[in-house]
Amino acid sequence: MTQSSDRSTTSHFAINEDCCRKMAAKYGWTLLEARRRIAARDPLVVECIFKGDAQFPKSPMDFSGGNDQ
């Protein structure tokens, strides 16, 4: 498998772009993009998109299936 076929990514919401970079540095991830979250209704206005399976060693809490509205 070449890099060109590696499509997987993992998103984390964050309060700012700096948090994205700090997460990347802390956990050894690659930050592909930091994007403005559309119509955020909370302080998490940035979406950090990391390469591959950017999961925590022990996930503290995952609201990926939740609803914050």
Add this chain to the structure above:
Amino acid sequence: MSRLIIFKADDSSAPGWETRTLQPGGSLTDLLGQHFDYSNGPVPEVGYRLPEFKHDDAAATFDHRGGVTHQRLSPWRVSRVDEYVGNTGQEAMDDVVIAYCAYAPLPEDQNPWVETAPAIVSPDSFGGDMAAYEAWKSRQVVTV
């Protein structure tokens, strides 16, 4: 180690040049993207493609809460890689890579949009501020 990877179009006249601008000034640019890489992995190979993302709730299975919903490979394919390594040990990034990309779109039928997983929220989302994280968590609606 820390590595900044800058992706640039190898031809500033490649399709889409009219809309490749720096904001808010509007100056034309050949910058396509940047990665902050702390993985200690290799530099991008020739042939690597930048990903591209979109937000399309109507086509999504999950509630992405305003995040991206789909991704696929972009038309930009790395054609040449230059690497610059810091020499003082004081640099903000240990390594800077410039990856020049050729415009080489894939056929639509070979490059479908794939839905992404919804985003994760953790204390790191708040810069490690556990109180802010707990406050956010307490405001979430629990659905059964």
